[in-house]
Amino acid sequence: MTLAPETSDLISVEIDGVEMNVPKGTLIIRAAELIGTEVPRFCDHPLLSPVAACRMCLVEIEGNPKPQPACAIELTPGMKVRTQRSSEVAEKAQQGVMEFLLANHPLDCPVCDKGGECPLQNQAMSAGRAESRFDIPKRTFDKPVPINSEILLDRERCVSCARCTRFADQIAGDPKLELLERGAKQQVGVANDEPFDSYFSGNTIQICPVGALTSSSYRFRSRPFDLVSTPTTCEHCASGCSLRTDARRGEVTRRLAWHDSDVNEDWNCDKGRFAFTYLSQDRITSPMIRENGELRVASWPEALDVAARGLRSAQGSTAVLTGGRITMEDAYAYAKFARVVLGTDDIDFRARRSSSEEAAFLRSSIAGDCGPTYADLDKAPVVLLVAFEPEDESPIVLLRLRAASLRRGLRVVALSPIASRGLEKIRGEWAAIAPGADANALHALAQGGGDVPNGASIAQALRQPGAVILVGERIADVSGGPSAVAALAAATGARIGWVPRRAGERGALEAGALSGLLPGGRPLDDANARAQVAQVWGVDVADLPISAGREAAAVVSSAAAGGLGALVVGGLEPRDAAQPAAMRRALDNAGFVVSLETRRTEVTDHADVVLPVAVVTEKSGTFIDWEGRRRPFARVFGDALMMSDGRVLAMLAEAMDSSIGRGDVKSLRTELDSFGPWTGARSAVPSDSAAVVQTGGPHLVTWRLLLDEAAMQEGEPNLAGTRRRTVAVVSAATAASLGVAAGQQVTVTGPAGSVSVPVDIGSIVDNAVWLPSNAADCAIASLGVAPGQPVRVSGGAA
């Protein structure tokens, strides 16, 4: 075994008589791990700065009169350390510390949720004495007290290790947990009795080495030995966190962040941790067909037969909308099904606000390319955020940017009309632009800066090697925006990272579930690409669609007008669409609708045939995160009967006397892999001109908060309890011109409706109003106005 990497500044040290060379600056506790010695510890955490708060890790250092904490002392050349393995002094010191830690510990393991997986239990056995000499009464506190709706604090159990407080301060950037009081009374608390308001709060439960912080929703549900654990990938966003899903008797009981140093390190967000109740809520378990206007349960053969007949009779006028939440394999099945079985290229995974320009940008600049990675963010000289708010739209990206900014002063610039809380946490720079002016600003940066605040310096920074532009899916709302991003990248050499919100979008893009795009980033209008695809699919190249089909918007408007024969719909929600009303009309007026769904939705309510499919716990698969990195996950419930979208499409293909293969995850993945990378030319980069910024009233700025009214967060009241307060944000000048003060109710009105929310004064450009897109009582879709457009804002409730 190599003890440490061969670098020039290695020092030679000795631990328990083992001589070793370690890089300078290595902590004793890390070096001991290298030779397989685990020094007992509580406060030590590799990703948090050392504090030596618990004193559990005492070791003997030669020449030092007293035992020293191994977690906080760096090795120096020639240092000789003896741990509990070879030193009685160290062993006795550790036992003494353990005795002190237990002096005030309630030892109520039978009623403690940490029991069975508790470092204190384990280390009391391995590094403690059987008997305590303390027989005085223990300190008591009221227990448990909630520090937010997700987390319960039991102060009696706390060992004051400061892991939670350091996490909140150093990692999450929400320094709202503190160690209060001193001595035996020392306790964790929240400032001013305000709840611990953080999107990352659940991580403190996981790193607390005792049962002082426990989860309200997991409370008393299980013991570790009841759980079957499966490594999974979070299905909520494109950050791509590794998770561990724990299930008991066919039910998911909890999810934990799982270690992946390339992606989420040891962390995840509260949405990924707590939002899984939806997996078992009002599921559809059997196929249904519509008869006399009502859905009725049908057998698989019957339902497939009806679906096959409906689709066949609409041949030539069909389209596929997959939704953005499918796995790469399922997306590939949809992509193949559309082209081979339906013979159409009318397919789109974007069931949200989207544009043709965006599609062209994705085909030309994102698909088939490995973009910048998390590690590239760590190293980048500058990161420019365009139409992207990392904390709400991809929280692990926020953590990485924050870590790099704190560690080495990474420069992060947000091109945005509003300076978000996330930007403040990153200590980023706000390049304020008017709503909808993104494209103009990007072009200005490409030309050297223009009138963008600090433009010249940003433009220059972007020209440094390693610079990254992170662009969110909201760029689709800015006409000319995607083109301008591509132009800026071309002008400066910066790399583009496209960060969609949904976990399945990047995978769907790579699988070719977008019109004009074949698997692996192959342009449909390239004869070579078509030939390659036809060969893998075993079809005649003449049978493949030859020109790009329609995208979501065109499909929806044609269906709404009654011009579409049949629509195959995956998991999507009409209320997320650019125009929810048009989407509903499309579902109503399409000749025939086949819905592949996991639960009852607005789509199944309109469908002619509903085919039930598996949720993530019932299938394996792969998501592709924003980096383009594959994030495979295993099946949690091996005995689940539900079939994945891919399998169902394969059966449907057979019912239509065609084939897309077996449709199981493995064969779909193998087939997709067999394409290999595309080496030919990519389709053309869009060059739409920047939109003219609209005049008139305050312009709407909006995005979806991490925690909102989304369907996948249903059934989790504790999670919902940590949502942000719904407010509108305006600048002080705008507030003054509207005649409203902070805290007052305002009504924001668009052509189709209005919402009434309290207003806050914030860092936002004048003549703009920010609103959350999908918060409780604040559904922006109901206003009937696109982001960047003017709205009317008036004081008082509607």
Place this chain on the structure above:
Amino acid sequence: MPDLVSPAARGFGVTFRTMFKKVVTEQYPESGAQSKPRYHGRHQLNRWADGLEKCVGCELCAWACPADAILVQGGDNSEGERFSPGERYGRVYQINYLRCIFCGLCIEACPTRALTMTNDYELADHTRDSLIYEKQDLLAPLLPGMAKPPHAMVPGTTESDYYAGNVAGAVPEQFGQGE
């Protein structure tokens, strides 16, 4: 000629003598048979003197069981619905008597003396289902002076008072809450 008579006579002698000895055969099931007091029979989930349950749903019994016969799921006592003193109670409790080998390890594991074994050995039945005993089948009967949970703790006491033996029985306001 071999002697055929005397071995037979000896045998009948045994029979004859036994006729005058005390009978050890028990006429079960016509008359019930009493086991020894420490016989490992059906389990029981005990109660505190005021009727609250002793089980805290810790699952230690389930963990200790070598036959995987016990299933426990804890629950959170709320102020309005309290089954045991303290935070936690056993919401689901099952023992599968098709698996149990009556070793008593679960009894040793129980930190609250909630689980003990009775002398009841009549545990035969016709169906699997009926041999999985649920919590209500295992709970000790309510004795006079006990109130049926859920109900609050004796006013003025804490969880520790129960463990310290300071609760002698239910007080009037504890009755009627569990209906």
